[in-house]
Amino acid sequence: MSEALDRSFFARDPVVVAPELLGCTVTANGVTVRLTEVEAYREDDPASHSFRGPTKRTAVMFGPAGFLYVYFTYGMHYCANLVCGAPGAGAAVLLRAGEVVAGEARARERRGDRAARDLARGPARLAQAMGWDRSDDGRDMVGAVRPGARGVVLAGPRTGITKAADTAWRFWLEGDRFVSPYKRHPKAPPVV
Template identity: 90%
Template sequence: MSGPLDRSFFARDPVVVAPELLGCIVTANGVSVRLTEVEAYREDDPASHSFRGPTKRTAVMFGPAGFLYVYFTYGMHYCANLVCGEDGAGAAVLLRAGEVVEGEALARARRGERVPDRDLARGPARLAQAMGWDRSDDGRDMVGAVRAGAPTASVAGPRTGIMKAADTAWRFAIPGDRFVSPYKRHPKAPGAG
């Protein structure tokens, strides 16, 4: 493994950063995950939380780069993003899935004893839970906590579960990796059904 990624790595367009995060190792709260799937979001993207400008909830997305943006969804789950781009850009990469490579016992304690290894961090809410992240981690500096991994191939496709910009191919995954989550088109997205 190479060393930690510095802030300049994140201070670029999330569409460029996202595929380069595949295979990288993220460490927090005693658990390390090898990223297998991510999604890019920008301020000019109608599917992004930053699309309508900064709010109390989304302030972290507007920089500086390299910080964690954590949000609560569906009244029950947390999801985590790595902030990207220049200060004020409103950009981030959603951490969608990964493989727990260190701290499996701790991840399992957070996720449940009967959860299969494959599902410990496969999906954004599962990944955040395995890492022990919640809203209190919003704004956490992740520079030094993300290490470069072995270079890997990637495939791009539409993002999962969004209604707007549903066909924008900013979901990146390691092809054939068993820790990638299944694609699900939002039932209200244009062309669904």
């Protein structure tokens, strides 16, 4: 088994870290997921939760790298990010999709009897499969992320956002069936 990534791996620009996370495995709460899709966010990015500066909700994003930032969205889902950059940077990588490679029974307890492809394909599904909620906000993930084979990495616009919708900070593994479908937000400005 390969050695876990150390804090210095995460203490860089999320746009650099994000594609390097693809193929890595993340282990928590009895489940291991191989990451297939991620998105980068920074404080200078109007789509980022950190754009307006630190708040009680986003405080973890401004702390040291390698911690989990978990937020609640749409009144029903949790999503998880790995904090990146230097302390104070307000940067993170959203974990968008993955393949459950260990602990499938635990993931199914949380996600129900779904096709293996759909256990962690999408950020809310991934967080649910991993058993993450707001109580995991600020959890140190150094030691829980290990490098893996990447394959061909593609980049394109992030999905489901209205601001900076065309910024190509979404990264995914080409042809991987565990990548979620791209969905442009209906309120995002039209592509020119």
